[in-house]
Amino acid sequence: MADSDIRTQGDALNGARRDDQESAASERALLFAFDGVRPDHFRTTPFPSNLLRLYGGQVVAQALAAVQRTAPAGRAVHSCHAYFVRPGDIHRPIDIIVTRDRDGRSFSARRVAVEQDGKLILSLSASLHDREEGPRQHVAMPDVPPPDDLPSLADHIASFGDALPSRHWPFWRREALFEWRPVQPFRLGAVPVESSHRQFWVKLKAPLGDDLAEHQCFLAYASDLHILHAGLAPLGVNWADDHLQTASLDHALWFHDPAFRVDEWLLYAVESPFSGNARSVGHGKMFTADGRLIATVAQEGLIRLLPTPRLDMI
Secondary structure (H helix, E strand, O other): OOHHHHHHHHHHOOOHHHOOOOOHHHHHHHHOOOEEEEOOEEEEOOOOOOOOOOOHHHHHHHHHHHHHOOOOOOEEEEEEEEEEOOOOOOOOOEEEEEEEEEEOOOEEEEEEEEEEOOEEEEEEEEEEEEOOOOOOOOOOOOOOOOHHHOOOHHHHHHHHHHHOOHHHHHHHOOOOOEEEEEOOOOOOOOOOOOOOOEEEEEEEOOOOOOOHHHHHHHHHHHHOOOOHHHHOHHHOOOOOOOOEEEEEEEEEEEEOOOOOOOOOOEEEEEEEEEEEOOEEEEEEEEEEOOOOEEEEEEEEEEEEEOOOOOOOOO
């Protein structure tokens, strides 16, 4: 996604920015519509939303997109590590400032500060690498039913009806960019103590072009969802519990194989090695439908159980 593409896209989307109706189409159109403030400084206006705060996967994906716009030709991101510093405001412009730490013979290093009104909301470091061939090995994909045999996450959410607390409606009932199909039951209300191992089939609903950078950004967007919930299952705590306060604290992502498409089914296998001290660590692996491991994810998040219901937090 070149700088010239940003300017062209930004000009074409002036009208879309005025659309106050949330939809997957407008979110996708505006997600990476950056305006260049100065070299390596990008600005974007949040798309219309009823969310209480910016979705963390969105901010990670936008920071990654900014890194890619500073990359030497043919050099792709292979890892990124992000810290969520404060909640993002859905109404305020987002400034993304990239620092070029180094461009070596085969690797590049970048740092990103994502700010709103001069205040840091996310910091991200990333490494980029020229394509190199070599021997490989990877863990096997879990044996799970195919996506066509499973109900969609949207079907699960619809089946909850008004039992889903209204504070969760803006996020879970919105028109989503991705189709998710949980392998295990996606429960609401009282839940049993279960294994942390969970799997989800996922794909971008609308077709995407062939630019690897775009596929990486959309994969980063999806990787922030469900991984925190893995640590709740062994505790017997439901993701919609009125006493639960959650937030992503940090997020790391490694890209292993460039031969993938986010508009085709991927299996996201998540699990949690530890939950405690009001925090949970989640590990995730992304596989293609034919079993190739294409990405690994790690995240720590807040899972604070409050003495009284916290009705204003998602």
